Amino acid sequence: MNKVPFNKPSLVGDEIKYIRDAVRLGQLAGDGTYTERCQKQISKLVGGGDTLISHSCTAALEMAAILCDLGPGDEVIMPSFTFVSTANAVVLRGAVPVFVDIDPVSLCLDPNKVRAAITSKTRAIMAVHYAGFPAGIETLADIAKDHGLFLIEDAAQALGSRYKGRPAGSFGDLAAFSFHETKNVISGEGGALVVNNPAMAERAEIIREKGTNRSQFFRGQVDKYTWVDIGSSFLPGELIAAYLAAQLDVEPAIRARRLSVYDAYTEAFSDLEDRGLVTLPKALPDCDGNGHMFYFLMKSQNARQHFIQEMKARGIGTPFHYVPLHSAPAGRRYGRTHGSLTVTDQVSETLVRLPMFYDLGSDIETVISAATEVLELSWLASLHSPAQLLSGAGISSAAATNRSGV
Numbered sequence: 001m002n003k004v005p006f007n008k009p010s011l012v013g014d015e016i017k018y019i020r021d022a023v024r025l026g027q028l029a030g031d032g033t034y035t036e037r038c039q040k041q042i043s044k045l046v047g048g049g050d051t052l053i054s055h056s057c058t059a060a061l062e063m064a065a066i067l068c069d070l071g072p073g074d075e076v077i078m079p080s081f082t083f084v085s086t087a088n089a090v091v092l093r094g095a096v097p098v099f100v101d102i103d104p105v106s107l108c109l110d111p112n113k114v115r116a117a118i119t120s121k122t123r124a125i126m127a128v129h130y131a132g133f134p135a136g137i138e139t140l141a142d143i144a145k146d147h148g149l150f151l152i153e154d155a156a157q158a159l160g161s162r163y164k165g166r167p168a169g170s171f172g173d174l175a176a177f178s179f180h181e182t183k184n185v186i187s188g189e190g191g192a193l194v195v196n197n198p199a200m201a202e203r204a205e206i207i208r209e210k211g212t213n214r215s216q217f218f219r220g221q222v223d224k225y226t227w228v229d230i231g232s233s234f235l236p237g238e239l240i241a242a243y244l245a246a247q248l249d250v251e252p253a254i255r256a257r258r259l260s261v262y263d264a265y266t267e268a269f270s271d272l273e274d275r276g277l278v279t280l281p282k283a284l285p286d287c288d289g290n291g292h293m294f295y296f297l298m299k300s301q302n303a304r305q306h307f308i309q310e311m312k313a314r315g316i317g318t319p320f321h322y323v324p325l326h327s328a329p330a331g332r333r334y335g336r337t338h339g340s341l342t343v344t345d346q347v348s349e350t351l352v353r354l355p356m357f358y359d360l361g362s363d364i365e366t367v368i369s370a371a372t373e374v375l376e377l378s379w380l381a382s383l384h385s386p387a388q389l390l391s392g393a394g395i396s397s398a399a400a401t402n403r404s405g406v
């Protein structure tokens with residue numbers, strides 16, 4: 001049987017050519033020609049801001065936490081429905097992540113819940129653009145401004161997405177992007193910090209260069225370079241930057257290809273959604289997504305488990321996503337919650353992701369027919385549950401729909 005993985009990293013252009021060129025140029029350490037080129041490309045895509053590429057989005061988030069001067073006694077409001085790095089960056093500074101619930105449609109932070117969670121200890125809001133949708137970001141920016149808080153965008157999944165025409169990553173004081181091989185634009189591991197707050201630009205460079213003013217030294221702005229602040233080695237080498245530069249060259253084409261897969265999935269499954277078998281991602285007001293992810297929300301955790309097993313049996317990878325951070329051992333130790341997180345718990349138990357990658361090609365048909373078959377069969381089985389068999393109801397209509405639907 002045809003095997004369709006959930007994700008597959010692809011060569012999309014000049015990656016190998018640029019890597020050879022980087023080798024020829026002779027600088028394999030970071031901050032060479034290709035790093036500069038990536039930074040310019042990302043700043044252009046995100047619409048301004050100073051970009052510093054990093055070895056991961058995790059690193060970019062850690063830099064962001066340092067730049068906001070987070071420390072013991074400080075709190076940062078964030079979703080529980082996110083990757084561990086969002087919270088770790090805060091915990092590593094000795095500050096406390098405060099987990100609040102997400103909106104049931106956008107699966108992003110619910111601005112009203114954020115407002116309610118603000119205390120005198122709150123220093124920052126971390127917004128996660130789940131599935132690449134920068135939902136609610138304008139409202140969150142207003143809240144941050146009203147309360148004198150920093151806004152950090154965890155835009156790991158959102159390169160090329162827009163809110164009211166404005167790029168994701170341009171709203172916060174800081175924004176972190178990921179180029180991990182599971183994201184849209186990739187370099188294996190990789191990330192970037194976009195610094196929109198001009199007061200943070202100089203320090204960002206220093207933190208990324210192990211706390212030294214090395215970059216200023218190379219620009220001739222200081223006559224010796226020395227240790228001036230805390231920092232670490234957050235930068236990638238030039239081979240990574242070369243691969244990334246080639247991907248960034250064709251970002252619009254990557255996004256267009258993924259969006260076409262997204263649209264095809266939406267069209268193929270909308271009937272099943274109308275019949276109540278599954279819930280699809282919704283087009284969100286003012287958001288232009290980047291086709292990062294396509295998911296189903298299933299009726300229950302059991303239904304999801306069954307779906308994943310049946311798809312696996314058909315050779316197709318459909319993983320679930322985050323285990324909520326607030327209920328994880330480290331989340332309980334280092335963080336706290338504000339309000340109930342019922343949407344987070346519900347979504348975490350029922351969300352399942354479909355294969356989505358640049359080279360998916362005609363395998364999308366395999367995914368669509370397998371998923372349709374699995375959902376139809378589950379639906380039939382539910383109609384044939386003992387209660388209905390006893391009453392004899394629903395069987396003939398189920399068979400009829402099955403013929404037309406599969």
Ligand SMILES: *Cc1c(COP(=O)(O)O)cnc(C)c1O
Nearest residue numbers: 056057058083085156178180191
């Ligand atoms: C992928 C991801 C990260 C981590 O990115 P890395 O580049 O692997 O460090 C952080 N936050 C979110 C929301 C992500 O999706």
